[in-house]
Amino acid sequence: MMCFLARFPWTARLLVLGWFATTLTGAVADDPGHDAVTEVEEEEISDFDRNHWAFQPIVRPALPAVKQIDWPQTAIDRFILARLEKESLDPAPMADRATLIRRLCWDLTGLPPTVDQVQRFVSDPRPGAYARLVDSLLASPEYGKHWGQFWLDLARYADTDGFEHDKIREQAWRYRDWVIDAINRDLPYDTFLRWQLAGDLDSSGGEDATTATAFCLSGPDMPDINSMDQRRHVLLNEITSTVGSVILGLQFGCAQCHDHKYDAISQADFYRLRAFFDSSIRLRQNQSVSVLASYDDSPRTHLMIRGDWRRKGSALNPAFPRIVNEPDATPSSDASPRGELADWITDRSNPLTARVFVNRIWQQHFGTGLVATPSDFGVMGDSPTHPQLLDYLSDELMRSDWSIKRLQRMIVMSGVYRVSGSRPTEGPERGFWDRSLAADPDNRWLSRFPRRRLDAEAIRDGLLAVSGSLNHEMGGPGVRPTLPAEMIKTLKSGQWKVTPSVDDHHRRSIYIFARRNLRYPFFATFDRPTADQPCARRNQSTTAIQSLTLLNSELMVKSSERLASAVSAGDADVNSQIDSLYLRLYSRSPGAAEVKAATAFLAGGASLRDLCRAMLNSNEFLYVD
Template sequence: MIAWRKKWILLCFFLLLAILFTCRYGFTGNTDIPPDVAQAMSNLPDKLDYNIHVKKILSDKCFSCHGPDSKKQKADLRLDVFNVAYNKTTGSGKKAISPGNIAKSEVAARILSDAAEYVMPTPASHLTLTANEKAIILKWIEQGAEYKPHWAFIAPEKNAPPDIHDVKWIKNEIDRFVLHRLEKEGLYPSAEADKETLIRRVSFDITGLPPTIAEIDAFVNDNTADAYERMIDNYFKSPRYGERMAAHWLDVARFADSHGYLDDKHRDASPWRDWVIEAYNKNLPYDKFITWQLAGDLLPNATKEQILATGFNRNQKQNTEAGIIPEEFRVEYNVDRTNTLGTGILGLTLGCAKCHDHKYDPVSQKDYYSLYAFFNSTFELGSSNYGNYSNMVPGPTLLLTSDNDDKKIDSLNAVIRYLEQNHQPEKSGNPQKSLSQKIIAHLSFDKTEIQKNAKGKPVEAFSNAIQPLQPAFANRIKSAKGILGNALLLDEETSVNFRPYGLGYFERYEPFAISIWLKAPESFKESAVLHHSDSRRYGFQGYDVMLFDNKVGFRIMHAYPHDAISIITNEEIEPGEWYHVAASYDGSSRAAGMRIYINGKPAAVTVEYDNLKKNIRSFPDIHKTSALTGLTFGARVLEKTMKEAALDEFCLFNNTIDETEAEWLYKNAAVTLYRDHSKALQQKPDSLMNARMQLAAVYDSAREAMVMGDLPKPLATHILLRGVYDNYGEEVKPETPAAVLSFPGNFPKNRLGLAKWLFLPEHPLTARVAVNHIWEMYFGRGLVKTSDDFGNQGEMPSHPELLDWLAVDFRENGWNIKQLQKTILMSATYRQQSVITPELQEKDPENILLARSSRYRMPAEMIRDNALAISGLLSAKIGGPSVYPYQPPGLWEALSDKSWRYIYRQSEGEDLFRRSIYTIVKRSSPPPYMLIFDAPDRNFCTVKRPVSSSPLQALALMNDPTFIEASKFVAARIIHEGGETPDDILALGFRLVTGRKPEIPEVKLLNEMYQSEKDAFKKHPGKAKNILAVGSAKMDQPDSTERLIEAAAYTNVIMALLNTDEFITRK
């Protein structure tokens, strides 16, 4: 009996525990809703929308563990897709989400629990849900938990603008959408801004520069109905428009004047920048603007302009350091291109899927590398060429010849073709005699002797039997039995080379030939037999004879492989056997002019590359960290030597050799050739060589630009596990994320196909993102606040119907950028004054509802250009290489371990006052003034700059020589133009700086400051002289101490005005 009673007591105890546990953890059929959550539910809209109300909460608080990233999912539960959320049965027996039933939804129980072991999000995540967020999730479940595709992945539709009660304010369709929202919120639009404000706003928004006084007066006094529209049209016609628009696009395109990374070698990408400016000025439609930049080189009959545009995808950082793994950085370059496509054009954070599935958006790692595959066949080296700044550009490149150059090229090529057709080399009837007339070097490698080097120091050398004064200097040599006597045995320490600039220092229009005996003990993957060229870092500039898996290669190069000609034999040479190798080149700059002879017979060859345009002579350069050597036997720097390989009986000729001569050299190794000086070919230019020299001069003088180009055969692309360059996973083909829009099967799977995909009518993102960028330019905030993220973590559009209407209208009107901008500028929404009332400050401090115009600090470029413009110093020159404005001394030296390589040389004359878009951007040391005003360093794609306010900005405006010099020129201008009294002079200064006429109290305040500064300078006239001495621009000096003091006092007043909110704010 007692035992039974104990069992009963225990049973009741455990039952009570179960009841308590159920009550605490929410397992009952009636989930209790806390009062604060219930209250929040009662305040919610009648109908909740998944995209508007629910998804952001789930994305922020749930998707990191229960989202798209398969590797991070907990409990195999996904809350981002309905079929899993509805059907997943949890440990409690409930579904994760039971549509329409809170009590049967495990999600509801979890978010309401206060038990650390049970509540979601977990305490370890440091995430919590507010009462309002819990209320939204619960009410959404109660209403059926309806999922919807992400708003940005649904194709935009052009719905009719809403009907409005008060139509008097309406100027165009934009205003209907804006006013409809304002009416719902119980707000009213602001009055139209005054004319002075409007023209200043429009001038900065379109050209990035202030209006002139004459332009302001003309607009203010023009009372015709179309005055405002004509003013807009006039600014759109200005070439300054292209510069203003390009300033934004250079951020997107991560444009800079250096490669980045440790060495941060300089580059000249200004031709691409000039193309961007011109494209905007020509109003190139946006679909062409993007297509040309992504795939201009793949267009049928692509023009130079279209190919140049592809420099967009060569703007990424490039590594030129020694010792890097080229493949690692080749991968990084394509990762950068993929991420830039995502951020700048698609508005997605694609880079989050590089190492794993995206945690928030439906973009898997496979999707990422499928997009990456569109760029993976770019014909590009991971280790960029490190040659001279202007002489060698990392390929692929485009030669920027002018129209006049092209005419010269066509004419010279016609002459060369004619001369080649009538220039038949004489067949050698006496090979020994003909060879003796063009031989310039013969090394037997039998023994060394002591000769003096260039410094007069006695060293070992192999005697040159043809020109004894041109020996080959030797160091730590080893010998082996040769084809005749001794041979040179190669190893890591062997060094044998002629003097730099001596024998064998050929240019690409000069014919030459090489003869050597070779024995390779094994198969070598890639090793130099001999070379007169730089290392891989310097593009192998020069020429070489190589072994590639024991196939003989002959290469002549400006920058390998993009600017080079190269042939390789089809057959290998056998290890351990002696072979006679001869290589001949006719000076034509074509692979057809190259020959390889093996054992006296022409070898069948494969042409590897056939595109030689620029010089092949290497020369000393500030970028080179290794000494320039002459013709050398064996490996180059950082290359593997053909260890234990033997070389013998080397001959060098200053003209071609034919088959008969090659055969004679093979069969007569024991016969010594002597120079026949009576008939020796001194390499005097004939008509053909002269024409080739002239052609080379045209090409060598032309600038080069980095562009895109694909390999003949696409590379295989794999998912890179954990994002590691050599950790291959599944192979993938070029595809686009299906969640965005599937890639059409009839499109080419290359960059051109990708560009076409972007501009399909049903594409959900391209037009929206572009419109949002433009809108943000004019309102300081996009219709989607997160301009770089239209995904689940991004903000919802403030006016979704307006965004979609503009996006479709943009597409329907041929992607016309200026028309889109004009539509925005003509709206009443844009024309509002920017004054913020107490009501708007309380209800809409960020101006999301657009009940007023926005006020925001101008970008760095506009502030500087504004000062230069009103001072009269601003240069009107458009385009060209970057310039070097004022900068604190020593910055580059302090931030570089190779400060001797690049010294900041301040520009002079007009270049010192170019627009800021032309300022050099060195990635490791960007312009300090620009950084202070939030310009990016351009290491990565940037679509939205931060806007900060710091004391450094005020200090820069007061101390940067640019602003001091501008102030003194403004002072000189107002003294000359302002009138007779200080009030009139100061009123003009105020108007130049702010764009409006001052009020009487403002003039009084300025006059008080002027008198104060004047009194101070009277006590210290030397300080007045110092302030007027700042800057490089020449100006007439005051002719008396009194006038000098006045000029300095006016200068200080202007400097104070430049530090006001009105000067740096677009309102």
């Protein structure tokens, strides 16, 4: 049932669940009113369940033997090349430097390279030029602004509660800023998780650690609902589902009402996991919740019959999920439950935590994870295409003190990351490409680099960056730029108070005010998620509205005007202007045919602004090869 409901917003889920609870079970049962832990009926975890690949211990594999011994750049390449050779495929040729710097800058900072960056890298004859570029981008403050959004998608972050009134959470932005800062300073991933689950219990982390617990409460909430018991039930269930899918890669939410149909997760497992958070929330009518705390007078956790908040079943104590846990490993009764959960999740013997995160990082770089179902490592999810590589990187992450930057450096330094993603126009390399495309159309074995469209935030930030109008200021409450006039007419008074400073309107997209019931139109057009639930992988649609937005929106028109002004101010010569545009937008110089076409376009009566707008609308700007 919950698997089906997961596609709907929480408002619809509450209504459907309430109808099912009363229709299928009849009258609501009385509260059992007991606090004793009673036995629940649930199937035992079988050897077949435990033998699923995701629950096996992470063991560092030996590097596989390969024939092309000169091709691998890192250990990653040995695993990729071994599979390619098994499939009788060769890796694509290495991409040129202009392609590499563009790919790397978009991937690590979410911004295009500057002309100066391109020229310095392309002309740098010294050994290690690529490694130095990687290190400089990982050290840039723009890195955290870009990669922070990836985590905020998972954290279902927004600046408002959602539902009918969509009340503003005045301090929500502090969690967003904490995420950006934590990623920029390479906070170890185990600490990054531990603080988000139990930072208020860690005195070494100070106020930042407490702020991090907003992860658990970043989802939608209904502070004005009549029943605080119902609100508490929905909120705790949402936290439990999020922790299960985001951190452990298992669809725990499917077990809110009944045992999971496919995975070895019982309904009792769900509520035992929920019990870790039961003492962490205190609700008040019409008040949003922000961070976790520990309270001694919280109600006891019960299994809720058919997921109905009014039907308490057996009382349950906090316990780790049985399918992932050794039978004799249980939380102690005299310690903080959430603290122990955080320790158990980040323990190196846990087979899921590192695997799930490594897979998410790989997905961000290659478009698809080694496991194509990033939040479902269960039996209905996909198996890894390169299981040994997944375990090698998971082990490497933990050996490297859970450093996210070291993991990413290893990935982008690899040969598989540096291969070409464009089909050659002629020659023997074109034959290779065609053979690879025929043998591996989905690019599962990564013989070539996958082309990917920029996401909504990167497109907007890129337009501002190339036109010289991007504001790099960091931190603070969300910014509200102007909205289209036709949209403003439909809004309630005060629903979108425009930020007075126009300069703030040009800040990076991660700082745009995130209202659940009113996504910033440009982001909504380009598939930004609604923040109603964790988003592990964004949809990528292709619509007429996107084309019209890119062609006619105020953002595009003004960016084109500023870009034209910047290019014409530098040099009045048409050929120089065209060359400058190609360097700014595509990180390369134009070919003779491209110069001829652009010159003819301008000679036919079009303005330089029109040429800028046409080039900004091209696939070469909107896609990364």
